[in-house]
Amino acid sequence: MLTIMPFHVQEIITNTLSWVDSLGSVGAIAFIIIYILATIALIPASFLSLGAGVVFGVVFGSLYVLVGSILGAVAAFLIGRYFARDWIAKKIKGNSKFRAIDEAVGKEGFKIVTLTRLSPILPFILLNYLYSITGVSLKDYILGSVGMIPGIITFVYIGSLGESIATLGMGTQTTNPVLEWTLRIIGLIATVAVTVYVTKIARQALEKEVF
Numbered sequence: 001m002l003t004i005m006p007f008h009v010q011e012i013i014t015n016t017l018s019w020v021d022s023l024g025s026v027g028a029i030a031f032i033i034i035y036i037l038a039t040i041a042l043i044p045a046s047f048l049s050l051g052a053g054v055v056f057g058v059v060f061g062s063l064y065v066l067v068g069s070i071l072g073a074v075a076a077f078l079i080g081r082y083f084a085r086d087w088i089a090k091k092i093k094g095n096s097k098f099r100a101i102d103e104a105v106g107k108e109g110f111k112i113v114t115l116t117r118l119s120p121i122l123p124f125i126l127l128n129y130l131y132s133i134t135g136v137s138l139k140d141y142i143l144g145s146v147g148m149i150p151g152i153i154t155f156v157y158i159g160s161l162g163e164s165i166a167t168l169g170m171g172t173q174t175t176n177p178v179l180e181w182t183l184r185i186i187g188l189i190a191t192v193a194v195t196v197y198v199t200k201i202a203r204q205a206l207e208k209e210v211f
Contacts, residue, residue: 013047013048013051014051016034016051017048017051017054017055020034020055021055027055027056028056028060028064031048031052031055031056031064031068032064032067032068032071033068034048034068035048035064035065035068035069035071035072036068036071036072036075037072038072039068039069039072039073039075039076039125039128040072040075040076040079042125042126042129043125044123044125045065045068045069045072045124045125046155048065048068049061049065049152049155049156049159050155050156050158050159050162051159052064052065052155052156052159053155053156053157053158053159053160053161053162054159054160054162057160058153058156058157058160061156061159061160062149062152062153062156065152065155065156066145066148066149066152069124069145069148069152070142070145070148072128073124073128073141073145074138074141074142076125076128076129076132077128077129077131077132077138077141078132078138079129079132080128080129080130080131080132080133081132081133084129084132085132085133088129088130088132088133089133109135109136109137109140109141109144110140110143110144111144112136112144113131113136113140113141113143113144113145113147114143114144114146114147115147116144116147117144117145117146117147117148118147118150118151124148
């Protein structure tokens with residue numbers, strides 16, 4: 001089982017999502033707060049994104065993950081810029097990829113932030129802190145978060161499929177289950193294909209701009 005240090009991540013997140021689901025109408029607020037805290041703490045939030053699809057469905061799940069991602073990213077950015085700047089600078093000293101991004105972001109902040117969000121050249125949770133010691137403005141940093149949308153939708157969509165799998169054999173009936181699952185699988189393939197294509201284009205564009 002995947003673990004981080006002594007913590008069983010999947011078990012913790014499963015229990016957390018069950019708790020969020022039990023909160024009813026305020027569950028969305030609790031989920032967003034948890035997502036923000038996970039982002040600040042450098043905890044990979046992919047399981048939470050999958051869980052959003054289980055608990056909230058594709059549309060609202062994607063919305064809540066996007067809000068949590070943006071607010072968490074901004075919080076990490078501000079912490080890095082005003083409280084942990086020297087520590088972060090020491091940790092990434094000599095990193096050629098980051099140095100190239102730092103130079104490029106000074107010229108075209110919004111474009112570079114968007115491209116790095118689309119193309120996972122560096123992990124999302126690390127970029128939040130790394131960007132805090134660059135010259136990118138908070139405005140361009142926030143607007144560049146649009147690049148997270150394809151990846152978010154993909155994870156949440158996959159999570160929503162898991163919810164349907166979990167309810168099979170529990171009394172849930174559909175008028176045409178074969179048709180429903182065919183449409184779901186086609187939707188998943190299309191979503192992943194678009195994400196992969198956009199990521200490839202973004203990586204190529206980023207290499208031209210940065211490297």
